Amino acid sequence: MSLKHAILGFLSYFPLSGYDLKKGFDQSVRHFWPANQSQIYRTLAELDAEGLVQKEIVQRQERLDMKVYSITESGAAELHRWLATPLPPQDTREPFLIQIFFGGRISDAEMLNLLEHQLVETQQLLEQYDALFRMTLAQPNAQTDTRDFFLRMATLGYGIAGAHAYIKWLTNLVEHIQAGNYSVREIADVTGEAREQN
Amino acid sequence: MSLKHAILGFLSYFPLSGYDLKKGFDQSVRHFWPANQSQIYRTLAELDAEGLVQKEIVQRQERLDMKVYSITESGAAELHRWLATPLPPQDTREPFLIQIFFGGRISDAEMLNLLEHQLVETQQLLEQYDALFRMTLAQPNAQTDTRDFFLRMATLGYGIAGAHAYIKWLTNLVEHIQAGNYSVREIADVTGEAREQN
DNA sequence: CTGTCCATGTAAGGCGTTACATGATTGT
DNA sequence: ACAATCATGTAACGCCTTACATGGACAG
Numbered sequence: 001m002s003l004k005h006a007i008l009g010f011l012s013y014f015p016l017s018g019y020d021l022k023k024g025f026d027q028s029v030r031h032f033w034p035a036n037q038s039q040i041y042r043t044l045a046e047l048d049a050e051g052l053v054q055k056e057i058v059q060r061q062e063r064l065d066m067k068v069y070s071i072t073e074s075g076a077a078e079l080h081r082w083l084a085t086p087l088p089p090q091d092t093r094e095p096f097l098i099q100i101f102f103g104g105r106i107s108d109a110e111m112l113n114l115l116e117h118q119l120v121e122t123q124q125l126l127e128q129y130d131a132l133f134r135m136t137l138a139q140p141n142a143q144t145d146t147r148d149f150f151l152r153m154a155t156l157g158y159g160i161a162g163a164h165a166y167i168k169w170l171t172n173l174v175e176h177i178q179a180g181n182y183s184v185r186e187i188a189d190v191t192g193e194a195r196e197q198n
Numbered sequence: 199m200s201l202k203h204a205i206l207g208f209l210s211y212f213p214l215s216g217y218d219l220k221k222g223f224d225q226s227v228r229h230f231w232p233a234n235q236s237q238i239y240r241t242l243a244e245l246d247a248e249g250l251v252q253k254e255i256v257q258r259q260e261r262l263d264m265k266v267y268s269i270t271e272s273g274a275a276e277l278h279r280w281l282a283t284p285l286p287p288q289d290t291r292e293p294f295l296i297q298i299f300f301g302g303r304i305s306d307a308e309m310l311n312l313l314e315h316q317l318v319e320t321q322q323l324l325e326q327y328d329a330l331f332r333m334t335l336a337q338p339n340a341q342t343d344t345r346d347f348f349l350r351m352a353t354l355g356y357g358i359a360g361a362h363a364y365i366k367w368l369t370n371l372v373e374h375i376q377a378g379n380y381s382v383r384e385i386a387d388v389t390g391e392a393r394e395q396n
Numbered sequence: 397c398t399g400t401c402c403a404t405g406t407a408a409g410g411c412g413t414t415a416c417a418t419g420a421t422t423g424t
Numbered sequence: 425a426c427a428a429t430c431a432t433g434t435a436a437c438g439c440c441t442t443a444c445a446t447g448g449a450c451a452g
Contacts, residue, residue, distance in 0.1 A: 002293040003411080009300035019431050032295040039412065041433060066431065083297050084308040086315035089323075095200040095288065097230040097353045099281050102207035104346035110282040111349075117284035125287075133386060148302035150380035151309075154371055155295045157386035164387060165363035173352055182348035188331060188355035189362060201439080217403050237440065239405060262403060262448065 003043055008079040015070035018044055031159050052078055119170045126163040201241050206277040213268035216242055229357050242267055250276055317368050324361040
């Protein structure tokens with residue numbers, strides 16, 4: 001359960017409430033692991049039941065109660081165990097590729113519309129990542145040369161590299177469809193083909 | 199629901215049984231849309247209830263009955279509608295990036311182990327895609343220059359391009375960790391940085 | 397006679413989503 | 425006055441997974 005371990009990861013730095021965790025997710029890991037509110041509260045209750053986190057109810061004058069969760073020793077051990085264990089291969093689901101795969105059922109114009117859409121969305125995403133990357137680097141008080149910082153930025157780098165590759169693939173497809181050129185050999189960087197770039 | 203439409207996609211070529219569909223998925227779209235048996239049978243029942251497919255029970259002497267499904271007119275219309283409609287942005291979940299993000303909690307050796315694992319798996323996947331690509335092209339009776347064929351191969355090309363990009367990213371990370379070089383600027387192809395390749 | 401292929405399903409559980417519910421404080 | 429923010433939860437539904445169940449035909 002990745003969500004459980006992501007929560008443990010956050011709590012390994014400092015105790016947080018469910019609300020704070022939600023903000024933490026939205027501000028840093030939503031690119032590769034979105035989490036919604038109800039899920040976070042439910043999972044915190046499970047972690048508590050398993051003894052991996054501890055709940056402290058904070059009474060505040062005039063404010064509603066707040067529940068602050070901190071990681072326990074067994075929680076920290078479980079986090080470390082999970083972080084250091086290679087994951088089994090994940091399977092990916094890409095609904096867009098279903099549309100491509102059965103693209104024989106739609107026209108060139110419809111296909112180009114799909115591809116164009118995907119291109120625009122990916123370019124916007126890339127710009128977001130790019131802007132976030134540069135903004136984070138430019139923060140005056142940030143220690144930008146630590147291992148922690150480097151690893152966190154690497155997850156953004158993953159998104160950026162993926163978006164670049166995707167845009168390249170999409171652009172290539174668009175060109176082929178527009179030209180009515182269905183020569184498959186040019187579509188992938190397969191062994192024995194053009195390999196000098198890279 | 200992508201699974202429903204993938205099934206309709208297959209049935210738009212010829213009628214199939216649940217069993218045949220499962221084989222079809224495993225042989226062609228499992229790279230981007232794995233489907234298991236119980237899911238297929240359940241979804242076929244739903245599609246039948248919605249009138250998008252038609253069921254025909256084939257009695258066979260000495261063999262058990264077989265149910266063959268064919269697409270209906272409204273099924274074909276629904277398939278076309280879905281295929282031609284751009285999908286809303288999907289969010290991705292990459293548990294491996296959680297491990298990277300919280301990599302501050304594990305040692306260099308543990309991190310390198312994770313990365314190495316991921317590299318080996320991705321290289322194996324790439325070889326599979328690559329082999330499948332070349333084998334499919336080499337089939338004697340295949341019409342390799344049609345639009346349909348091109349689009350199907352493009353989905354494989356997606357996997358190949360993605361694997362290449364991923365391997366590059368992983369390799370870069372390994373090198374940085376090994377050198378203890380946490381300079382973030384080299385980690386992504388961000389605007390204003392090295393842009394001459396591509 | 398054991399395993400694999402053909403062929404169809406049910407049951408239970410996990411993880412995620414959307415919508416709903418409540419209530420105080422702070423900003424415009 | 426109204427919206428946004430802080431703060432916590434429940435309910436119901438959807439999709440996918442794993443395991444279980446059944447049963448004939450055919451190959452080694």
